[in-house]
Amino acid sequence: MDPEEFRRAGYAVVDWIADYWSTLGQRPVVSGDPPGALAAALPAGPPVDGEPVDAVLADLDALVAPRLTHWQHPGFFGYFPANTSGPSVLGDLVSSGLGVQGMLWATSPACTELETVMMDWLAGLLDLPRRFRSDTRGGGVIQDSASSATLVATLAALHRASDGRWREAGVDRRYRAYTSTHGHSSIEKAARIAGLGADGVRAVEVDPASQAMRPAALCAAIEADRAAGEVPAIVVATIGTTSTTAVDPLPEIGAICAEYGIWLHVDAAYAGAAAVCPELRWSHAGLEFADSYCFDPHKWLLTGFDCDAFWVADRGELVEALTVMPEFLRNAATESGAVLDYRDWQVPLGRRFRALKLWFVLRWYGVEGLRAHVRRGVALAARFAGRVRADDRFELAAAHPFSLVCFRLRAADEVNAELLARVNGTGRVHLTHTRVDGRFTLRLAVGSPQTAEAHVDEAWTLLQATADDLMAT
Structure with missing residues (x-):
């Protein structure tokens, strides 16, 4: 494909995406086809001779799009939002066209430096503590997801707790991690990958009213482990838990971590974006205690997956934990100590130019545009609540400080499960569920930039009408 062929094909692809976005509201949110439908419709192997892009786009229309779950649909209220936007797609397109490998500053200086500046821009936008800026001992980096951020934070915490011995001797399984019973599953996965095993994570009970971690319970768990000869290494607190968007009390948790010398990682994957609005920054009180912090612009900040913003207060600890320097990567810039090499801030060696889509998004929307989106x-979640x-x-099952509403019928779990299934079966909306205090609970998460009051009202009308039918039987 020469540049002129690419130009023609590129116009066609951009047109296809624009048409897709403009027709999203007319499509069912979720495919009704059974498992294996797409696989059965595809040829057994690739074509012998190449095909034009028009043929690929025709099959994209006929075969792929009808079998998607449309995460950008205005009626998609499941999980947490996974936004994208025009500027983000364009930034990704440029990144793909450049084909940059940004593992070292030397392999593409602009890739590293734009990322550093974008992370400082974001830190300022969220009013994060000064210690996370790149002109201090700390700094930020783009990970693929909050799961990876939790993993590298865990590795850095183990490095600190073991005085670096884990790098040579392996992980002593006596090290322990702590999070609330509503902490994300990635915390347990990080402990497994790091060698602690699933039993290396202590699930700390939450306050029934707030669904947030109880500091007294955390303190008791730490004391019990210390008495048993185990070593507390990391506490993962959450701003906006997955089930209910509960906010763990960082000031109290941070003071405990400071007292015992434990690494504090704060996972704000979804709700961190709320801090672009000054009136929502109460959720970040106590963040000055954190050794690391992350949030996902790819959830609620109009930036396509994958893009997790991760900061550390002391980048030296992270780099010491993760760096491995083979001869073929040695270069004068790295040896000078004057540059950042982000390959030492993550598990993989290679790095995509993710900062470009952030740059496009931040410049297109500006601070006020992003605040308006959040x-x-x-406001739409409050309208639904x-x-x-x-x-x-109906009843609300938890507080709704952000854009997630947890609710249920005042009825048995089976009735609520049937309510969810029937509403989702209409193809007009898609909700998911969780359990709050052991009870089946529906979740409606607002986030798509296409979602308007009419779509939230339609979801409520469907829920009411379906509840009428269920209650009548």
């Missing part, structure tokens, strides 16, 4: 999601509160058949 505030709109919060108001509907729930006004109907005596």
Whole structure:
């Protein structure tokens, strides 16, 4: 494909994406086809001779798109949002076209330096503690996801707790990690990968009213482990838990970590974006105690997956934990100590130019545009919660400080599960569920930039009508 062929094909692909976005509201949110439908429709092997892009786009229309779950659909209210936007897609396109490998500053200086500046821009946008800026001992880096951020934070914590011995001797399984019972599953996965095993994670009970970690319970778990000869290495606190968006009390948790010398990692994967709005920064009180922090612009900040923003207060500890320097990577810039090499801040060696899509997004929307997007999601969630509160058949299951609403019918779990299945079966909306206090609970998460009041109201109308049918039987 020469440049002119690429130009023609590129126009066609951009047109296809624009048409897809403009017709999203007319499509069912989730495919109704059974497993294996797409696989059965595809040829057994690749074509012998090449095919034009028009043929590929025709099959994209006919075979692939109808069998997607449409995460950008205005009626998609499941999980947490996984936003993308025009500027983000364009930034990714440029990144793919450049084909940069950014493992070292020397392998593409602009890739590293733009990322450093974008992380400082984000730190300023969220008003993060000064210690996370690149002109201090700390700094930020883009990981693929919050799961990877938790893993590298765990490795850095083990490096600190063992005085670096884990690099030579392996991980002593006496080290322990702590998180609330609502902490993300990636915390256990990180402990497994790091060699602690699943039993290396202590699940700390939450306050029934707030669903947030109880500091007294954390302190008791740490004391019990220390008495048993085990070594507390890391506490993972959450701003915006996956089930209910509960906010763990960072000031109290941070003071405990400081007292015992334990690494504090703060996972704000979804709710961190809320801090672009000054009135929502209460959720980050106590962040000055954190050794590391992350949030996902690819969830609620209009940046396509994958893009996790991860900061550390002392980059030296992270680099010492992860660096391996083979001869073929040695270069004068690295040896000078004057540059950052982000390959030492992550598990893989290679790095994509993810900072470009952040640059495009931040410049296109600006601070006020991003704040407007977040505030709109919060307002739509509050609108929906108001509907729930006004109907005596329903109840709110948790607070809704951001853009997630947890609710249920005042009925048995089986009835709520059937309610969810029937509403999702309409193809107009898609919700997911969790359990709060052991009870089946529906979740409605607002986040798509295409979602408007009409879509939230439609979801509520469907829920009410379906509840009417269920209650009548």
